[in-house]
Amino acid sequence: MTETTRATTGATATTGATTVAADAGADAGPLLRAEQVTMRFGGLIANKEVDFTIPRGAIVSLIGPNGAGKTTFFNQLTGMLRPTSGSITFEQTSIIGLAPHEIVELGVGRTFQNIRLFGDMTVLANVMVGRHVRMKSAWWQSLLGLPSVRAEEEAVRQRARELLDMVGLRRGYEEEFAKNLPYGDQRRLELARALASDPKLLLLDEPTAGMNPGETARMTELIRRLRDELQLTVLLIEHDMKVVMGISERITVLDHGELLAEGQPEEIRSNPQVIEAYLGKGAAGA
């Protein structure tokens, strides 16, 4: 496959934005725009000329078979990888070459595919680290123990508790080490940590991986609720088609590092190329 195949039926990024109610006013235009993003590892091309936009307030999914380059693409959005070529702008600011922490500061939060908490720190401390980027006290102010530092610390602790409530973590867990939490709660904690930096865009890498149907349903519900309450925009990588179809307002399909299709769930569901990529040749006709 040499050229990018657009299978969308007219629903381009801009019209996608207008279908979403939130934030359609002053800051029109997509929250994030990636153009012609290419990532090469030596001879291996992980992403090839990917064009991708995320409208404000939307829940957008990035799907594709294993090895399609989803996580690589993700890592370029968060600054952990620098694209070989192409441009990525977040709210009209180019984020190419920025360090991950600078991108967090701009308002991009993320979770990881295989949960990566600070296991030997307490639950509360994990969330407070997430708040780091929004805290103002400098090291020498902490050294002097200024009242402003203490006030900020208390406010952040308060905020962290609110976030733990919001993602539905039990109060008794606050002082527990993160690694001792049950699996589902670790996912929730990671979410709370990401939310602590007040992101505008939340990137979730397979948020329901390893969950049973009940937990998956609750997580899906939580993501939708968080989007509404915090006016977030959400991009998620997900394997579970039920989750993707249920939650997404737009879906982008990657295959072999290239954009295969983009559109609303029902369009993607019936797209023959997508079916072929997932189920193999022959299945598409069925």
Add this chain to the structure above:
Amino acid sequence: MNPLLRRALITGVLGGAAGIHVSLVGMVEDFQGRDTIADIVTVGTMLPILIAILVGSRAASRMRAPLIDPTPRQAVLLGAVAGAVTGAVLALLALFVNSVDVAWILSNAKPSLADLLWLDQGPVVGSVILLAGGALFGALGGVLHVLPAPIARAVAIGGAVTIVVALMEPFLGAVLRNVGLRFLEGFLYASGGLTLPGFILVYALVAGGVYFWRTRGTSTKERVRAMPADRRRIGKVVAYLALIGLLLLLPQIVGSRLSEVVGTIGLYVLLGLGLNIVVGFAGLLDLGYVAFYAVGAYTTAVLTSPASPLISPELPFWGALPFVIVAAAMIGLMVGAPVLRLRGDYLAIVTLGFGEIARLIFLSEWAKPIVGGAQGILSIPPPLPFTNHPQVIYYPILFFCILAAIAASRLAASRVGRAWNAMREDESVAEATGVNTIRYKLLAFGLGAAFGCLSGAFFAAKIGTIFPNSFEILVSINALALIILGGMGNIYGVVVGAFVLVGLPELLREFAEYRLLIYGAVLVVMMLLRPEGLLPSRSRRAELHEDQGDDEVMYEHEAGVDTGRPVVTG
């Protein structure tokens, strides 16, 4: 063969090897000069006894693979067997050194060693004594596993503490004399160790205390927790005031010679607090920490000593101090900047190199006009006018130790400390969570360097003369060892570690020759039994005792398995 018996035999042989080792390096013989219990057990004789007890205890402990819990009778028997094997090995050693002359290669392998091991009873009776003694003390070690846990603990800790109290006779004796408790000293101590009544008293107090604390201690803790907040605060303030009062009076209590030792401990506390920021908080393994100590000492010396030609007129110590700290922070950044991208072992190797480079620069011909090469810098003035008395210089050191401890604890509890902690746990996730890891690494290096230089400055002013060879790699190792021993990431741990690793060897002069040997042994034992150190921070303990935390883990999950269901384990 029965796996328990097999293990007992192997343990016994290992104990025998340890016994041979301490005998041949000369510890058994050298330590005859001092008693643990006056006229009954010398420090030298105590060593094989301790080995037998440890061996017995090990042989009688729960076996892990296959999982076997020895019955009480088995425990005692296994202990006795293992101890007897150790005794047998030592008996063979005694026979060997008595009949074959190998003193020309092993200078301690002399008939006199055999006589010691035989307790001067001749080969036949002596060998029986070794065997029977080994079995007896081995069985004693085994009994520890038969007793209910709180009692066993009390017995073991009581024994260990009492031995330490006996060994610290030079220190505690002087303290008792200085505070006017001469009669107590006379009662407790004689010929370098405890008297028998003293031994029994100390043992009973410690063992009883430990037992009480273990069985009722939780309720005491509960009671403290149940107290209203204001009363708890008052209690805390009283405790702090008492501590400060004690620290202020310390030089008078311990006397002039020991004040010197306390001052040295203080310098290492400062070093440890600084290194603790770099290694304990931020997780950057720095093996070249001595470089900062050296820079602090040399900067002070060059600025204040009339013997150095560079700066004149000379600054007073306190005038030089700000420059020292600025120089320190700059050196910290200089060392930190090139190693920002390195992690773990690579970082350790590079910083090790920096440490040596610093020493070699101070030693070099090139820098000789400024720092004096191998001759060093002489006549560095003391920090307080006219006097360098250890009982006086103690106070500024104490002041800075307290300052540093407050600074470190404030940083640890702040945004900065959390960022360091996160970086230590997982650097790339910390970065992805919004921590500017480059900035925080440099901050750790800079602050750590400032503390190290401060310590170096006082070192220079305290002894008045510095040479490049005062700044060998061993200083780095000592500082690192003391925070590992004390409990990484914990400020009280640093103090405890400095006391144990720097203070004790100074107090136990007989041990000076074997200092590094004991160091090594203590560290190996620590890493095996209590890798988190004596007073660990809470998170460090959690990190190093994963196996014991298992009952708290409610679910297990293999990361990255998409369809894996959580597995209920407990």
